[in-house]
Structures are given as C-alpha cells and as structure tokens.
Amino acid sequence: METQPQQPPPPPVAEKLNPKLEKELNLESLKTRAVSLAKAIARILEDFDAYGRTNTTPKWQDILGQYSMVNLELFNIVEEVKRVSNAFVVLPKNVNAMNAAILPVMLSSKLLPEMETDDNAKREQLLQGVQSLPIPMQIERLKARMDMIAAACENAERVLADTRKAYGFGTRQGPSMLPTMDKGQAAKIQEQEKMLRDAVNDGKGTQLPPDQRQITTALPPHLADVLIINDAGKIALPGQSNNINNQGMMQVSGTQFVGRSAASPSGPNFDNTTSPLPYSNSPRATGMVNVPSPQHQIQQQQFQQQQQRSKLMQLPQHQQQQLLAQQQQQLRQSSMQGLGQSQIPALHDMHGQAQQKFQTSHGQHQMPYSQPMGAHQQFQARQLSGGHIQHSMSQGQLNPAMNRHLNQFSGGANSALFTSAQGSPSSQMIPNMSSMQSQTLVPRMQQFGVSGTNPQRSHSSQMLGDQMFNTSGMMQTQQTQIQQSQQQQQQQQQGGYGNMQTNQQSLQPNNMMQNAQQRHQNPQ
C-alpha cells in the first residue's frame, strides 16, 4: 500500500511543456487524485496506529471497505498514468529476472559511464578540426559535413535497393515474389516444385502402381549382373528359395526358425520331431550362409512343413482329412513334372531318426507348395541351370513319400476325397492346376492303383500316423523298410550335387519300379 503512484514528473519551472500536451495529460487532476489517495492511505494508517495504542479490536468490516476503495482508486490512477506517460516513462508491470538487469538502465536519465566516455571521445574527434574556429563557423562546417554524409548514405541505400531488386534479395521470405509473376505461372511453378521435392525426398509420384510393377526386360548393365528376372516379371535371386521370391513371404526368418526348432509338437501322430532343426550357422550349414545350397533349401522346406504340420494339428479331424487329400493331390502334381528323387543330400545328412522325421514331413505335405507351382513352371523355362537344379530338387524330394502315400491311400473314402478335392473349385487349387497337370492326373492315379484295395488303411488317424509304415500293416512294414534301405542305398550311390540332372533321370526308373512293386504288394 505504500507505493505512491508514479506520477509523471511535474513540469519543471524552467522548461514548460507544450500547453496543448499539458492539457491532454491532465496533470493537475491526476495530482489531485494522487494527493487524496495519499491522504486516504494516511488515514487508514493512523487508524491502525490508534488501534495499536488503545489496544482495541479493529472493525474489520470498515477497514476492508476502506481498503477496497483505496485499491480501486489506485488502480484508476495507475491506468491514467499509463495512458499519459507512455511517451515519457517506462512503467514495468512487474520486475522479474528477465527485465531486472535492464530496468535500471531504462529508467535512468543519465548515460552509462562507458557511453558517456564514448560520447565525449566522439565529440572531441568531431570538433578536432574546427575547434579553433568561431562557433558559427563551427556550426556551418558541421552542417556541411552532415549533409555530405547524408548524401552518401542516400546513394548507398539507392544502390542497395537497386541491387536487391535486380537479384531478388529480400523477397525470399514471404509471398512478395508472387505479384511479380503471373498468378497461373506461379501456381504451376509451385506445383512443379512440390512434385520435384516429393519425388526426391520421399519418392511420391515415382512409385509404380502394383499392377504396373513389371520389371523391364532389358535390365541396364549395372543391374543385369546383379538381378535375374523371371517371366513373371519378378526378381529371381539366384540361390534363393522360390517360395520367397514368388510369394514374397519370408517364412524362414530367424525368429520363426528358433521358435520352430524349440517347439516340439506334442500330438501323438507327429511326435517324431525330436531332433531340432539345424541353425543356419550350425556345422551342417557352414559355408552356405550367403548362398543357400540345395541342402539348405530342403531344410527351409522342412520348416515350412513343420509349420504346416502344427497348423494341421489344430484343425478338426475331418479337416485334416481334407487337407491330406489336397496334399496328396499336390504331391502328385509335383510328380507330374517328372522330376526324380533328389533328396540325396538331405538323406545323407540325416541318419536314423532324422530320416524318419524327414519322411514324416513328406507325409504331411503342405499347402505352401501348391501356391508357387504356377510360377515354378514359368520359372523353369527361363531360370538358369543353377536355379533349375534347386527347383527340381525341391520337388523331387516329394516323390518317395508320395509313392508310398498313394499306396497307403487306398481306402474308398480316400479316393472319394481325392475326387472331390480335384473337382471342387477350391481357390487354392485352381491357379495351380495347369491343364496339363489335370490331364495327366488320371493315368497317374490309375498307375498307383488308388482304389479300395487296402481297407485297413482307411482310417484317418492311421493315415496320419503311418508314414513310417510300421504302425500298422505287418507285412507291409517289413517290405517298406526294405524298400527304404534299398532306396537309401541307391541314393547314396548317386553321389553329390554336381550331376543332379542325370540323377533325376536315372532315379526316375527306380521310382517307377518301386511304384510297381508297391502296387503288387498292396493286394496282399
């Protein structure tokens, strides 16, 4: 309450303010109000003093009333002062850390010491040449000098302005450039700029729509030795699984790999997956990290098979049956391509149990296979021989299991399932069945004798479980085991990857022979 309102300094006697301004400021009335406010405050203080001395209880109601009146009056005066004092004084609303340092400077009417010295130095420098002259002459000289400087400044400013105009300085920020240009033109430029910047920065406008993502047939030289393009207009990376290329799915990522190999399916039918799959950096796979070898590919397929198997297990049994039927059909489709048994490396690789497991995987052969099939055919036409070998290997792998399965798969119910699966316009099957395949299916079926000749095998759980041939059917178990060992021997004799093509051919007759044998065995 002690703050006396800051009044504008009362006009000094010597220097009178402009009378008009003085009237506008209304200083007299302001003074009157300020004085009366001071008196009111003094009264309140006196009252308090009296309370203190006489030790009486103050009448708070009255005091509060007086206080609010004083407060209001003070507020009014401050407002008034603000209005009139704008031109003369700085009236900070409050002092804070930000303005604390500068406030004294702003409020001070005296120059800072360093400013004062600077000022004096300048003055002396300026008057050096003319000090000896009489005062009027000094003034004249200084005026002339000021004029010269002003003219030079003006010149400089004009030059700057012209240059700015010529080179477009100063128009950079803001749309001030636009009026100089035709509106339509400016809009066009803006649009082009956006296109260009978008293209460079995030590729907007340069992406091809998915349906036009056809890779050029004539690859530029710097890509020709890096990429191989198949007929489908997709990139075929040599030494990569076809599944990945054609379907664009990466089923064999590291995490899945770990998860798969750790999980051990608990279903009774599939309980033979005891050995974990090899990691890509395991001794078996050494040297195949960068370019997957055929063996590597087979391993990859196994992962898929395992995944498929776990999916299969989750299905109800009738669906399992259906799936099996489809799978069998797919197996036959693969075999139509006339590819031999090229699973030698894998078989070499896995002994005993491992082999058993391998065959099991075949038994549950799987949907992913059907999907790339169409592309495979195109693929074969164009792919390098390396790719071809891999391709044929991956399919050739199917054959032995297929042969056996078709034998086992002889119940009447099963053949009915076959037929329905073939006939039904399943979205999965349609794209994969080329006309050639569907035609050749029939004789093939006959060849395998898929008819009700093996009644004890019609039960679905048997079908799922008897890939090993040793769960049921005593005679057959022995025979099949013999076959297996024969087959293994044959395959071992076939040697390495190098002469894969010939292997396929030479294996083909073996395959047929086995088929024939099995057909004979079945009626027993």
Added chain:
Amino acid sequence: MSMECVVQGIIETQHVEALEILLQGLCGVQRERLRVHELCLRSGPNLGVVSSEVRLLCDLDQPEPTWTVKHVGGAMRGAGADQISVLVRNMIESKVSKNALRMFYALGYKLDHELLKVGFAFHFQRTAHISVSVSSVNKMPKVHAIDEAVPVTPGMQIVDVTAPATSENYSEVAAAVSSFCEFLAPLVHLSKPSISTGVVPTAAAAAASLMSDGGGTTL
C-alpha cells in the same frame, strides 16, 4: 552419430547453365558429372515393427558403376533446429559392392521407388565439406528401366546442398552451408527440404548477366 546439413531448392532448366557458371566461380573446382540411379528400399514386415528405409545409389558415371548405401534418419527437431535455416539430420552412408541390392532383397527389403538423377555436382571445402548437386530427376515407367526414364518435371531441376556434420559441429557446418547459399541467391532460393521456396523471379536477369561477362572464362 554422423549427420548432414541439407538445403534444397529448384531452378528452371533454362538457368541451370548460369548456375553452373556461378558455382564454378564460387567453388573453384571442376564440376563432376552426375548420373545416379537411386533405389529406395523399404523393409518388409518381417524385419521389425517399424519399417526401415535405405537408399542404394549407383553412380553410373564411373567406368565401373559404384554403389553406395545410404540411410537418412530423422531430422533434428526443437527450437534450436527451427532457428537454423538448414535441415540437420542423421545420415549414414557407406560404399558397398554391387551385391548390396541382392542382399537387401534377400533380407526382405522391397523396392519402394527409384529415380535417375542426371546433372552435375561440385564438391569443395569451405569451413565444411560442401556438396552442391544440380540434377534433373527422372522416373521410370517400368521397374529399373533407366533407359526409358522421363523427367518428373521437365522444365525444373533440383538443387541440393549438403555437408556432412557431427553432433558437435553441426551448427558451424549449418552456418557455412547457409552462408554459401547466400551466394546462390540470385539464381536459386534454398530452404529445408520440406519448405517450398519457388523460383527466383529475377533469375533470368541474373542468369543473363552471368552468361554475358563471366560466362566465357570458366568453360
């Protein structure tokens, strides 16, 4: 973390020659031809939750094309970043062999888009190592068909000024870049990539004056 300072602008193709003369005079080095096939690859869903993006650049102007892989990270944000007139962002790049493309495809990266940049560039030292490239940006009608590439904007080319920086020195580098850009102001306005500048309305006059007095001496 390595960073770069970037500004970008556009110039009408008809003034590109004048810009080249101006740059020649400012940089004091010979220009380099620029012919770069830029492939932007994006990772598939199998490689982490957030998709990542890499750019493979193939310099086609070399007798044997050379490849560079480049990852452009996020731009610096905040009040400090707003106050400087250039964009500061994380950037990592490395020379790679030609097998890089195949490797990224095998990893599951997919081609997002590709560009063919044709033009010229100047690389010089001025407080920072500054690169100025002026290029026409071409898109392909078919994947990888650089022979059939067509300009995105036929009458307009892009000017990129970049300089490598670190988290310690980026403010000096940014200052060097922006002070260099002042010299280009008669022909091209440069700004952060996201900010549109338009063309310089008086570029024609500046270009004419550049072509008349200094033009013959530099080429």
